Each structure stands twice: as C-alpha cells, then as structure tokens.
Amino acid sequence: MKISLPQPFNLKHTLECGQAFRWRLVEGWYFAAVRGQAIKCRQVGGAGNIGGELEFFTAPEPDNAELIRDYFRFDDDLPAILREIDKDDYIHGAIEKYKGLRLLRQEPWECLISYICSAASSVRKIGQDVDRLSAAFGWELCIGGYATHSFPAPEALAGGRTMEICKCGIGFRSGYIHEAAKAVASGRLDLESLQRKKYEDAKRELLEYKGIGEKIADCVLLFSLDKLESFPVDRWIRRAMQGNYAECRDASDRKIRAFAAKHFGRYAGYAQEYIYQYVRGTNQQKRHYIVRR
DNA sequence: TCCCAGGCGAAAG
DNA sequence: CTTTCGCATGGG
Numbered sequence: 117m118k119i120s121l122p123q124p125f126n127l128k129h130t131l132e133c134g135q136a137f138r139w140r141l142v143e144g145w146y147f148a149a150v151r152g153q154a155i156k157c158r159q160v161g162g163a164g165n166i167g168g169e170l171e172f173f174t175a176p177e178p179d180n181a182e183l184i185r186d187y188f189r190f191d192d193d194l195p196a197i198l199r200e201i202d203k204d205d206y207i208h209g210a211i212e213k214y215k216g217l218r219l220l221r222q223e224p225w226e227c228l229i230s231y232i233c234s235a236a237s238s239v240r241k242i243g244q245d246v247d248r249l250s251a252a253f254g255w256e257l258c259i260g261g262y263a264t265h266s267f268p269a270p271e272a273l274a275g276g277r278t279m280e281i282c283k284c285g286i287g288f289r290s291g292y293i294h295e296a297a298k299a300v301a302s303g304r305l306d307l308e309s310l311q312r313k314k315y316e317d318a319k320r321e322l323l324e325y326k327g328i329g330e331k332i333a334d335c336v337l338l339f340s341l342d343k344l345e346s347f348p349v350d351r352w353i354r355r356a357m358q359g360n361y362a363e364c365r366d367a368s369d370r371k372i373r374a375f376a377a378k379h380f381g382r383y384a385g386y387a388q389e390y391i392y393q394y395v396r397g398t399n400q401q402k403r404h405y406i407v408r409r
Numbered sequence: 410t411c412c413c414a415g416g417c418g419a420a421a422g
Numbered sequence: 423c424t425t426t427c428g429c430a431t432g433g434g
Binding site for chain 3: 413414
C-alpha cells in the first residue's frame with residue numbers, strides 16, 4: 117500500500133537519527149515492530165529522498181495506514197515548525213542538512229524502557245538491548261520474510277526476576293527496568309495519563325523513578341508523550357550548545373534547557389533532534405579521521 | 410589495553 | 423549548588 121507523504125519528509129533521516137532503535141534496513145526496505153505490528157516500508161518517488169510516497173506493509177493487521185500516519189506524525193506541520201525554530205545560522209545549517217527529519221510518536225512504554233537502556237550506552241547497543249528484551253519477553257512477528265518480536269508487555273518484564281532482564285546484556289540498568297515495569301504493570305505509573313498532563317507535571321512524575329533522570333525523562337516526553345517543547349540535553353547536545361551559543365558557554369544542563377526554551381520556543385524538541393544529528397554526524401567524521409591518522 | 414557510549418544515583422565539597 | 427565516582431556491556 118502507498119500513501120502520499122507530507123512535505124518535507126525524509127524516511128532515512130527520520131529512522132536513522134537515533135530517536136528509535138529497532139529499525140533495520142534490508143535491501144532498501146526498513147523493518148521494525150511498532151505497537152505490536154510488524155512494519156515494512158520504504159520511501160519511493162520524490163527528489164533527493166524528499167517527498168514522494170511511503171510504500172508500506174503491516175502485519176498481522178494489513179494496510180494499517182492509521183498506524184503509519186500517527187507514528188510518523190503526519191499531523192505535524194513541519195514547514196511551520198521549521199520556520200519557527202530557524203532562529204540562527206547554526207540551527208539553519210542543521211535544518212538544511214537534515215530537512216525532512218520528523219519526530220516519531222513512539223509507544224510510551226517501549227520508549228521509557230528503551231531510554232532507560234540508553235544510559236552510558238550507544239545507539240547501536242541500545243538497539244541490541246531492546247531487540248534482546250523483545251526476543252526474550254515478546255512474541256514473534258513476521259512480515260515479508262522478516263522475523264522480529266514485539267516489544268514485551270509491562271507484565272512480561274515485571275513478572276520474572278531482575279536477573280532474567282540482565283541476561284539480555286542490560287547490565288546495571290536491569291533493576292531500573294524491573295522496577296519501572298512493576299510500576300506500569302500495577303497501574304501505579306500510568307503513562308497514557310501523562311500524555312494529557314502538562315510537561316512539568318508529567319516530568320516530575322517520571323523523575324520519581326530510579327534510573328530516570330532529567331535527560332531520559334525529557335526523551336520520553338518528547339518522543340512518546342507529545343511534549344514537543346522538551347529539550348533533552350545529552351553529552352552531544354551539551355557540547356553543541358556550549359560551543360555554538362555564547363549564552364551556553366560553561367552553562368549547566370539546566371541553563372541550557374532554559375536557553376533552548378527561550379530561544380527555540382514551543383518546538384524546541386524538533387530543534388534538539390536536528391542539532392543532535394548535525395553535531396553527531398560531523399563529530400563522527402572527525403573521530404574517523406583521527407582513528408585513521 | 411584503553412576509551413567511549415543519547416546518564417544516573419550517591420556521596421562529598 | 424557543583425564535582426566525582428562507580429556502574430555492566432559492547433564496539434572501535
């Protein structure tokens with residue numbers, strides 16, 4: 117099935133920018149499990165991977181276009197958002213380079229556990245961790261000859277022992293995940309209700325749990341709870357902001373977040389993701405250069 | 410062998 | 423308030 121894409125749209129940038137961890141590229145098609153469905157998709161037509169159509173398959177529910185529209189945030193008016201955050205030369209460069217990158221509307225429970233896994237880890241390893249948790253605790257999904265597993269239900273991770281989670285390579289984060297799973301499975305932590313709360317209130321609730329600090333809470337709020345003003349500060353964003361904005365020179369993470377809110381406004385989260393890609397892309401090239409030398 | 414990776418919690422200054 | 427350290431694991 118094909119659906120026309122909102123403009124601009126770049127599937128590669130959207131799926132490979134490190135916001136979601138389970139997408140795999142096989143022979144020109146992206147595969148993943150999303151909200152209990154296996155998805156196979158690719159961008160066709162359009163110029164320079166901008167525009168065109170999204171060709172996709174879903175299973176076991178066939179042709180679930182509503183899932184696609186919601187997950188890829190077709191409801192976001194990206195041109196208007198980019199106009200609003202395009203405040204200076206630095207962010208302008210990031211927007212030009214990664215135009216068409218869209219935030220995703222991830223499932224909050226999976227997003228929470230994925231980002232608890234992210235502490236002192238790498239994008240690649242987080243993907244490994246989430247895949248292993250899914251293989252161990254989820255159920256099998258297949259599409260177009262590609263086999264994967266759904267992300268586990270809260271009850272599945274809450275039911276066993278911490279050690280079983282640790283066996284997926286989760287390390288010191290295992291206890292945090294087990295505790296979060298028990299909170300969600302029991303209903304004590306209601307992630308859906310956080311979607312309806314204000315950013316500050318939802319964040320305060322997330323911060324009550326061990327293993328969830330400012331940065332991870334902001335990621336969950338931005339990537340799954342529709343808080344587009346959220347501006348997660350990780351080590352890359354810290355470096356980028358301190359190095360490119362005089363107001364952030366020697367600034368703490370709290371001051372960086374305050375500056376971003378003032379400077380970029382209600383869509384600061386979009387600015388964050390463009391800057392993240394921008395700084396990480398250029399820096400990875402630098403490191404490669406150093407290693408080769 | 411050493412360093413780094415989408416951090417966090419605890420302890421101490 | 424800030425700084426420092428340990429924390430498991432995998433890849434370069």
